[in-house]
Amino acid sequence: MKLKTTLGSEVYSFTELKEVFAKANEEKSGDRLAGIAAKTVQERIAAKMVLSDITLADIRSNPFLTADEDEVSAVIEGDVNETIYRNMKNWSIAELREYILSNETGDRELKRISKGLNSEMIAAVTKLMSNLDLVHAANKMEVLTTCNITIGHKGTLSSRLQPNHPTDNVDGMIASLKDGLSYGIGDALIGINPVDDSVESVKRLLHATHDFMNDWNIPTQNCVLAHVTTQMKAIQQGAPADMIFQSIAGTEAANRSFGISAELIAEANELAKKQGTGSGPQHMYFETGQGSELSAEAHYGIDQVTLESRNYGFARHYDPYIVNTVVGFIGPEYLYNSKQVIRAGLEDHFMGKLHGIPMGVDICYTNHIKADQNDIEDLGVLLTAAGVNFIIATPMGDDCMLNYQSMSYHDVATLNQTFGKTPAPVFLEWLEKMGIYENGRLGRNAGNAALFS
Template identity: 55%
Template structure:
């Protein structure tokens, strides 16, 4: 039992899990699950209790027991016990102070993260303001290599997302060419398929691979079908540089996704032996606050903590990319722009502290209380915080998935605004094609005739 008195009102919390949930910033999904703080005063009391809680308290009380959940087992089995024991006596407040201290650098945080469970990382994020989250995220710069190297200082990458509602090859190619002409696509050329069959997915993989090879584009291709479909396509000889899967923060939710450690282990091994990319990082995961509660698979754990657990699970397979799409579900999990922006900042920090090359998609659906202004604010803040990549969607409107995301023009604006450049290998290709000069787009940007 944990307790705290604020303004002569005593608050009691029955468990670590309840403290974590009540200390979260307001999210409609937590309210729907009936685990959120019932007042600002209760939220403050929970934050005070959390700040005084030791990392050992959290370690000894995982939000879902080790014996019941595969994700808990991976997080704990991968933990560096030596580093954990060095800091186990710290309070969560002391952990926050250490992360934000001027003398604490990237190397310090990478080492520390190996001794932190995902619940510890979620807990410290709950004690941070938006400025804290931006400053802390800026310190952490994970890198990974597939065919390009993502995460290097001074560089910002984009996934070119040329989706088409009927998987029309000409439509996909036209969108892909447009994205590349604006400098989008160095993270990956990744297509969400309308048809999840092995035959259709294989066709798109061959088409994108052939285009990349013919035009000597230094990037990687990916079709975001279910991982088992991609594995079957790979078995049949389809060229895959990067393999994708959506992940959640409970085993129950991942069961609904049709994914498990056994499947991911097999995919990891298959890509190492048969993937077309250089590697060693050949997997791509997408996550987002709210997937577990939308599936009623949250185990009374708050969305932010479950998202952190997703990152603890993902890092086991050393992915090239992890993309957060928290606003993709709708107002039942994140009601408005304020909630989405806060979730984006939390998730970027938590993912990077897990050592993951994190991208952010400040997405929203058309039935949310959010608009393009909120999205652009979220994009600018997370870019300032050092997001590794964003999406590039024609016009910012995904005509296949029916949601709003960053456009090819937004991509270019974020780079120019912050003085960032494409991934090194890709920048060289852009210059060769006359699309970019000294880090700036030329008049040829947006001209698809360069691909004739």
């Protein structure tokens, strides 16, 4: 395995594969904070050149965290299809990139080869792709999942309706819910981030959303994004939850800082299947975001793109209904400005899709990051072109509880109309019955929340 190259008259040598991975990344403030980023553009190019000649076998033979020392690694490695891997283990990362981007390589073939790739291999090829490469490659892949309804069809753009309230007030939450539905939002999920993580609060919100869905015959799913253990207790006490949510990370140590383990997630998945109200077969919802392992001091000197890819390898094991990266939420320490946020959103979406999981994005930023609403609208356009499964939407793009900026209800409706896309088929049928959509476009009742009075 050759870890050096020459650019002009200068020789660039790297001490280990982990260093090559880190320095081949597009610039990220999180990698700089960790002290592992390329110091110059030239060093970044040199690292990409070295990485392009590395083989899949090289990567698998030189793990950054072994399966013996990290359960996330164990989960990822245990899911690799050995037959598929052996047939392509001598491919270089450059060859893998060319194969993915080839006109002859379509959805079915990408799904097949993905089973022979581990998360580090997927991260590696991501580092060699331009933004347009990431859009084009991701758009080839269609990932369908079903909880109460099926989402992910080509030609659709689904959304999570996020009717958060700063005091978990049910009336306030329902008002926001009605507003979102009137724009055709919510086919992927009606999902609330609670202020109060108690079992009683979670039960109250689950009952309120479930009752509203039943009253109006809305074909979607509900979830309250409390800690997994709180949701499990609520379900055991009879709360109507269609799925179970949890934030995850790319290392065992970072997951333990979240209060979770592989065993706990497996237990939650089984509980959701047996006692949850979702039809299935998919019942889990995971959220991720570049930089979480560094913020937990559990990154082991591994770059944040590779760690993010490991999130998706871990998630894949549990056959989730939806996964999304909350890109831009953690802050400028990890993604400094709009350029880095846009790049991360495209990377995360592609890596998730190549893992074969139903990938969405919370296109967002905090108010101390160097970005604005125009920047995230740009990312919304790029991700819609890339075939993102779903986008998260909040009232007027302003989450009054989490205090961050996201896409609004009307932003998602605009993306659908601009690209000629629609919500998921079953949800679209309901929207047509309600007059919110007519002939596949927003109709006479669009934006009229009073419809649900």
